[in-house]
Amino acid sequence: MGPKRERIVPIIERLAAEHQDATIALRFRNDLxxxxxxxxxxxxxxxxxxxxxxxxxxxxxxPEDYLAVPVEELENDIRxxxxxxxxxxxxxxxxxxxxxxxxxxxxxxxxxxVRLPGVxxxxxxxxxxxxxxxxxxxxxxxxxxLSQRLGLTKQDDPVKxxxxxxxxxxxxxxxxxxxxxxxxxxxVCLARRPRCEVCVLHDxxxxxxx
Ligand code: SF4
Numbered sequence: 001m002g003p004k005r006e007r008i009v010p011i012i013e014r015l016a017a018e019h020q021d022a023t024i025a026l027r028f029r030n031d032l033x034x035x036x037x038x039x040x041x042x043x044x045x046x047x048x049x050x051x052x053x054x055x056x057x058x059x060x061x062x063p064e065d066y067l068a069v070p071v072e073e074l075e076n077d078i079r080x081x082x083x084x085x086x087x088x089x090x091x092x093x094x095x096x097x098x099x100x101x102x103x104x105x106x107x108x109x110x111x112x113x114v115r116l117p118g119v120x121x122x123x124x125x126x127x128x129x130x131x132x133x134x135x136x137x138x139x140x141x142x143x144x145x146l147s148q149r150l151g152l153t154k155q156d157d158p159v160k161x162x163x164x165x166x167x168x169x170x171x172x173x174x175x176x177x178x179x180x181x182x183x184x185x186x187x188v189c190l191a192r193r194p195r196c197e198v199c200v201l202h203d204x205x206x207x208x209x210x
Contacts (some may be wrong), residue, residue: 004152007204008168011150019187022179026050026128031106032059032098034130035116036122039090040081040191045103052080059133065106090118103208108133122158129175138178140187149189149207 016023027035033053040049056077060066064125066074075088094116098104107113108131113124125136137143139158143165147153153164169177190196194209197203202208 001151001204001206004150005168007150008152009170011204012169012173012177012180014204017182019183020198022176022183023125027053029057031127032057032063032082035094035106035119035127036060036125037124039094039118040078040087042083042087042123044082047104048176049081051194052078054096056065057079063098066091087118093117106131111137121162125162127173129178134175137162137169139165140178140182141189141191142182143178145184145191146181146189149194149205150201151206 026034028034028037036056037049037053040052050110059077061075071088071092074091075084078084078091089176094159096104097116102112103129106127108128110124110128113119114121115126116124117138119127120140121136122140125134128135128182129138139147139162139177143155144158144161145163147165148156152168153161155164156159165177184201185191189198196202196205196206196207196209199205199208199210202210
């Protein structure tokens, strides 16, 4: 197995050929919908969020709309995404800050995004990247698992994993790289039983079973 710096570009190129449709799975039509979808996707699947958001976004169109209803009503509207009390609180805090400090718009800078209540680094990275202002590498559960299996990091903490990845992944790939790992993780490198026998990375992966 070669050093990770030599393996990383072939890994990216092969995954890009394999998963040409690798993009964000959440459905949204504007910056606010993107931010809300990503916030709702914590601790649940994108599919689950996509079930809730069409009607949610018909009702809540501007940041003010999230503050105009009783909190119980908002909780009820997002209930199927789980942790609905926490998420409703975060959505109201965030939309209030958007109005008060950002002129009702979603900021682009990572350091501004992470100031929004309930917006952690991962959420901020996803939003910034989708808005065309990639400033980091998104590390979710798939990115963490695959980075470890591919021998790109020995760390377990997402912030440290991101730091390791930033050292080896060329900057122009920071936005697409997580999508490639996420889709590969969903389709091939499954958490419990990786399908190494059909994996295009088997000769580049120290964890390959074939
Ligand atoms: S070879 Fe196996 S462990 Fe390595 S990335 Fe592919 S599926 Fe995952």
